[in-house]
Amino acid sequence: MEIMRVVRDLVTTQRHALLAAKSLRVVEDYQGNLSVALDAVGCKPGDFVITIGISAARLAAGDPRITTDMTIGGIIDEWSEQEWRS
Amino acid sequence: MEIMRVVRDLVTTQRHALLAAKSLRVVEDYQGNLSVALDAVGCKPGDFVITIGISAARLAAGDPRITTDMTIGGIIDEWSEQEWRS
Amino acid sequence: MEIMRVVRDLVTTQRHALLAAKSLRVVEDYQGNLSVALDAVGCKPGDFVITIGISAARLAAGDPRITTDMTIGGIIDEWSEQEWRS
């Protein structure tokens, strides 16, 4: 799993059906690289979160038919930008 | 999932049978690195899209027997080159 | 599998249910890049460990429904920072 920060929501009108009912978030790693993750916990911009990849991402989405390769599986209680970047 | 931009179509005459009925697109990431993705939504060059990888790529293709490791699963409504590269 | 060093525990109060019963550790690679791994062996900060990824991470967690993509599967008996970084 990776430690990421939520940047913003992502809106896609033309989207694959199985993803349609879930919220997508743009997340960044400590170098500022952006990815898109499905939100399974209810997070908001600025939160530090744990992202789950590989086939576990589909399980973490609550339904293995959901076509995600990255799912936000938890919000980290205590984490600072200092810990993240060093 | 990753945010990519569609570059062009890709034509392959000698191709594995299970991929044959689907359109392939060359896509690039924000650094200009090229990959090939199966198009499940109907996109065109210049579109910013979400690409889905890992085993979810096969599900997003509509048939898990389709031999893809990257599938375009949505077109992003509002995205600019500025957001992408910073 | 990768050779990693355990940095600290990770506390997440809002966490996906299937991960809830297991301990999470922050681990670093030889370049200091941080990841989060599920601990299946009982390790402590400073230990050099083997991390298992991909679908094998779920099996190594003891239950393939556990939504992990990285699991600590062993503690290395003899390993030094010198071997790791050269």
Added chain:
Amino acid sequence: MEIMRVVRDLVTTQRHALLAAKSLRVVEDYQGNLSVALDAVGCKPGDFVITIGISAARLAAGDPRITTDMTIGGIIDEWSEQEWRS
């Protein structure tokens, strides 16, 4: 999927049984990084090909028991070194 160029054949006498009946090719990406891929289409050195990874690689090999993580799934009709490297 990735766009790769075939470099040469690879001969391994001590090889895992399930790979034994298939040809292996050394392939390179646009930066010259080498990998090994199973050839499912019949390609030759110099061909630009599409390589399929992840679990789809096993399906593209024609038998999901074949132990490959990268399979050549198509030969690209029109591709030049210029397109590849820019």
Added chain:
Amino acid sequence: MEIMRVVRDLVTTQRHALLAAKSLRVVEDYQGNLSVALDAVGCKPGDFVITIGISAARLAAGDPRITTDMTIGGIIDEWSEQEWRS
């Protein structure tokens, strides 16, 4: 698959049960980055080998319940450091 060189054996006394009966090797890529792979063919330090990743690693280990994400699946007959690094 990747071309790697075997560096040494790896001893782990506290190890996940399903890995216990197999030998682990430290391997390096052409840049000297170290990983750990399960040995399914019987190789020795200095051998150039093919490593198999993703879910195929578990199949190549001879039992898909074995929790490996990288398995040595073959020894390369003719390979030199020159080919590897250029």
